[in-house]
Amino acid sequence: MAIELQGFKFTAIAGEDLSAKQYHFMKLSANMTVVGCAATTDIPCGVLQNNPPSGGAAEVMVYGITKIVTAAALTAGALLGTDANGHAVAIDPDGNGDLYYCGQVVISTGGANEIGSALVNCATPVIQSAS
DSSP: OOEEEEEEEEEEESOOOTTTOOEEEEEETTTTTTOOOSSOOOOOOOOEEEEEOSSSSSEEEEEEEEEEBBBSSOOOOOEEEOOSOOOEEEEETTSSSEEEEEEEEEOOSSSOOOEEEEEEEEESEEEEEOO
């Protein structure tokens, strides 16, 4: 069962319809405006906690334990980043590409589009540079 624990959140303007993006990674698109991550190289600013329409108030968890929507099965302890749909994906520390680590799985999931839990830290994402 996925869990959440109080963390640091901020409220921004939804720069697009986010009604189907609850628990997906977000990125900043303008001053205090967020949209869903749309590339693996996007820099996540947090995980969306609600489901606002375009122009609505988007509550984004920057740091803490949050629910996340997965792209595939995830194992507790795996380092996380985003895929091109804002889903949480495991990032191989020995892999290639400009990807950002921004969390770690705390409750495993069994497959795609499941809700798991992760400790996220999008205040200081770490880049894994291409080798």
